[in-house]
Amino acid sequence: xxxxxxxxxxxxxxxxxxxxxxxxxxxxxxxxxxxxxxxxxxxxxxxxxxxxxxxxxxxxxxxxxxxxxxxxxxxxxxxxxxxxxxxxxxxxxxxxxxxxxxxxxxxxxxxxxxxxxxxxxxxxxxxxxxxxxxxxxxxxxxxxxxxxxxxxxxxxxxxxxxxxxxxxxxxxxxxxxxxxxxxxxxxxxxxxxxxxxxxxxxxxxxxxxxxxxxxxxxxxxxxxxxxxxxxxxxxxxxxxxxxxxxxxxxxxxxxxxxxxxxxxxxxxxxxxxxxxxxxxxxxxxxxxxxxxxxxxxxxxxxxxxxxxxxxxxxxxxxxxxxxxxxxxxxxxxxxxxxxxxxxxxxxxxxxxxxxxxxxxxxxxxxxxxxxxxxxxxxxxxxxxxxxxxxxxxxxxxxxxxxxxxxxxxxxxxxxxxxxxxxxxxxxxxxxxxxxxxxxxxxxxxxxxxxxxxxxxxxxxxxxxxxxxxxxxxxxxxxxxxxxxxxx
Amino acid sequence: xxxxxxxxxxxxxxxxxxxxxxxxxxxxxxxxxxxxxxxxxxxxxxxxxxxxxxxxxxxxxxxxxxxxxxxxxxxxxxxxxxxxxxxxxxxxxxxxxxxxxxxxxxxxxxxxxxxxxxxxxxxx
Numbered sequence: 023x024x025x026x027x028x029x030x031x032x033x034x035x036x037x038x039x040x041x042x043x044x045x046x047x048x049x050x051x052x053x054x055x056x057x058x059x060x061x062x063x064x065x066x067x068x069x070x071x072x073x074x075x076x077x078x079x080x081x082x083x084x085x086x087x088x089x090x091x092x093x094x095x096x097x098x099x100x101x102x103x104x105x106x107x108x109x110x111x112x113x114x115x116x117x118x119x120x121x122x123x124x125x126x127x128x129x130x131x132x133x134x135x136x137x138x139x140x141x142x143x144x145x146x147x148x149x150x151x152x153x154x155x156x157x158x159x160x161x162x163x164x165x166x167x168x169x170x171x172x173x174x175x176x177x178x179x180x181x182x183x184x185x186x187x188x189x190x191x192x193x194x195x196x197x198x199x200x201x202x203x204x205x206x207x208x209x210x211x212x213x214x215x216x217x218x219x220x221x222x223x224x225x226x227x228x229x230x231x232x233x234x235x236x237x238x239x240x241x242x243x244x245x246x247x248x249x250x251x252x253x254x255x256x257x258x259x260x261x262x263x264x265x266x267x268x269x270x271x272x273x274x275x276x277x278x279x280x281x282x283x284x285x286x287x288x289x290x291x292x293x294x295x296x297x298x299x300x301x302x303x304x305x306x307x308x309x310x311x312x313x314x315x316x317x318x319x320x321x322x323x324x325x326x327x328x329x330x331x332x333x334x335x336x337x338x339x340x341x342x343x344x345x346x347x348x349x350x351x352x353x354x355x356x357x358x359x360x361x362x363x364x365x366x367x368x369x370x371x372x373x374x375x376x377x378x379x380x381x382x383x384x385x386x387x388x389x390x391x392x393x394x395x396x397x398x399x400x401x402x403x404x405x406x407x408x409x410x411x412x413x414x415x416x417x418x419x420x421x422x423x424x425x426x427x428x429x430x431x432x433x434x435x436x437x438x439x440x441x442x443x444x445x446x447x448x449x450x451x452x453x454x455x456x457x458x459x460x461x462x463x464x465x466x467x468x469x470x471x472x473x474x475x476x477x478x479x480x481x482x483x484x485x486x487x488x489x490x491x492x493x494x495x496x497x498x499x500x501x502x503x504x505x506x507x508x509x
Numbered sequence: 510x511x512x513x514x515x516x517x518x519x520x521x522x523x524x525x526x527x528x529x530x531x532x533x534x535x536x537x538x539x540x541x542x543x544x545x546x547x548x549x550x551x552x553x554x555x556x557x558x559x560x561x562x563x564x565x566x567x568x569x570x571x572x573x574x575x576x577x578x579x580x581x582x583x584x585x586x587x588x589x590x591x592x593x594x595x596x597x598x599x600x601x602x603x604x605x606x607x608x609x610x611x612x613x614x615x616x617x618x619x620x621x622x623x624x625x626x627x628x629x630x631x632x633x
Contacts, residue, residue: 300592304567307591307611308523315529318615322536331532338525387570 051136054080054094066141068112085113097124097137107148119148171266179205191247191268193240208237224262228253246273283483284360290480291409294416295357301382305349309342352377356405366404368434368441369394375411383419389429396434398441400507402488410484413477414445414503420468421449421501443505451501457494515560516540517625520550520576522568533615538627547576559584560625566590577604587621
């Protein structure tokens, strides 16, 4: 059965069709005058719904730009046009994103009577898309430009994504890195145990690091790096994101600083020995005097066949030579550049220091009491530690030079976790406001030429590099310096 | 009864130096007493006629200059030291008759002591 719709019925049907369309639509005559439109039409253009536009001119109702008017003209001439994404500038200047289609409609005789326009507002979708694209490009810029190496790998260590900074660190090309290179190929075996620890951290805390290790570069060179990373999940599978910092420059800088520090320690030690030169000279002059004087007597003793004195003179000469030799040996040992890290007996540290200081202190009525009540040893540089003790003894000697009662006490005792070396003297003490100053470089209360002002600052640096502390103990009325070293 | 000849007093905390100079100076005909303890030396010097005192500067307890301060001004005093730093200290002290740097040769000391040695051996 054929159903014909026309007249009032036809208009009603048209309105129903428009009302139920999932998109906004409007029907125009040849002059672009509204014949019909649905509720969605105005909102699709960013205008409130509710107005009846029938009989009004399209171009009077909405700010239609020339480009669209051209489209309308072409469609009135028989064309059909559409755009997947276009924009419409509202009267208030705001931009709406639209998808549209314009097609002519014809009378029964085939003549074009006007156009029908479908519009879908896609502003939100477009804006979301733009935001996503922007974020994507931001992240990819960050990934590409980051000076920190970034790498995504599977739990098995297979590399999935590496940024240019990381490729630079390891010296491989993008193709090589993406072509099945793995974390393990670039990790020296000596890190196996550390790697297991970091993997355990990943399992328990979902993060790892900061972890310092080396990678084997493509050229075989080892590059020091610091890693930090975290676990991510994608489609049910776990991956590791790692941030990799190249520590080459930092290590070189640290190396240079350490070198400078060692040089300063050595220079300070030599300066200190220079100040002690007079006492060393005295210690060597006496044996020399003995040797010369006994040699002088030998001439007569030989002529007189005085066998007893000849024996005595030879014994005295040999003894004096040995004494002078011991002093020279002690000086040579102390003057040596830095020794290797070793397990160092505190008793040895004190003995070596005493070898150098005895001459200086054994003069002009200074009572020196030495009490080593520890068999502890610490890990470190023996000569540097002796240098600290020599420095403290030297200061003590200078401090008591003009004191009415002259004594110096050097003791070493065990305390929980630490071994303590104490150097106390009967000097006038350190003025109350100089607590911090005495440890500052170039600070000295000694006369010009008598001190470099570096002794205590260098000593503190030495003690701290051994994980210990050097401080002035204010709990006693006299001067007491306290060195604490972890056992 | 004749008064004993004035003696040379030699003070050094080093026993071997005392014993060897005792022998050397006695070999030159002088009367010599040596001391390793300056206090004992001072007690002796205060109660005996002394030709000259030879004394080391750097000793435990008291210095050679401390000894000098306690010796009568008329007694000649030869100070010995290896310490260059005290040279200026000595230069300012008119009481020091001679200053001798360590190490020195026995001949040098003998030459300085010439005027205090018995004439029979002096210059010999």
